[in-house]
Amino acid sequence: MALSLYDASIPGYVLMLKNLAALLEKAEAHAAATGVDPATYLSARVTEDMAPLTRQIQMASDAAKGGAARLAGVTPPSMPDTETTWAEVKARVAKTLAFVETITPDQVSDDETRIIELPTPNRTLTFTARDFLLQFSLPNFHFHVVTAYGLLRGQGVPIGKMDYLAGGQPQIAA
Numbered sequence: 001m002a003l004s005l006y007d008a009s010i011p012g013y014v015l016m017l018k019n020l021a022a023l024l025e026k027a028e029a030h031a032a033a034t035g036v037d038p039a040t041y042l043s044a045r046v047t048e049d050m051a052p053l054t055r056q057i058q059m060a061s062d063a064a065k066g067g068a069a070r071l072a073g074v075t076p077p078s079m080p081d082t083e084t085t086w087a088e089v090k091a092r093v094a095k096t097l098a099f100v101e102t103i104t105p106d107q108v109s110d111d112e113t114r115i116i117e118l119p120t121p122n123r124t125l126t127f128t129a130r131d132f133l134l135q136f137s138l139p140n141f142h143f144h145v146v147t148a149y150g151l152l153r154g155q156g157v158p159i160g161k162m163d164y165l166a167g168g169q170p171q172i173a174a
Contacts, residue, residue, distance in 0.1 A: 004108070009068065020093055021093045021097065022163065041157075042085075044151040044152075045151070046151065053148055056148040058081045058089075061079060061096040067140075068099070068100045071103075077099050116128070149163075
């Protein structure tokens with residue numbers, strides 16, 4: 001049995017959004033235990049010219065909802081990047097997860113050669129559905145999730161590799 005575009009995308013977006021939500025919960029618990037306002041984490045950056053945690057979460061959200069929507073041939077929900085509080089970034093992840101979970105296998109065409117166009121401010125990127133998923137959408141999504149992980153870790157939040165990979169919960173194959 002061949003791996004479908006749905007199987008290669010939607011379950012992974014869902015898992016990693018749940019893991020991102022779990023990372024935020026662990027960060028919030030750590031902040032409470034250490035007397036830190038979790039909102040201070042939102043401005044954390046790897047370096048000055050790199051986006052802070054808030055923007056990493058927004059871009060992870062955009063990558064997941066945009067990727068899922070383009071593969072399903074639907075319009076992603078609009079989520080203006082206006083989050084400024086801890087509660088708002090957590091809600092953004094939850095809203096994104098809720099949308100991605102609505103995408104069904106029947107919506108995601110297995111026509112790997114179908115053209116997906118991605119408008120950007122300077123040009124329109126054109127991909128086959130397969131290349132969009134494997135060479136752009138998934139790498140972009142994982143980049144922003146792992147950067148959010150690294151920013152939280154850099155702030156002293158006690159998280160590790162298994163928190164990133166499995167939200168701290170082992171994944172058991174059926």
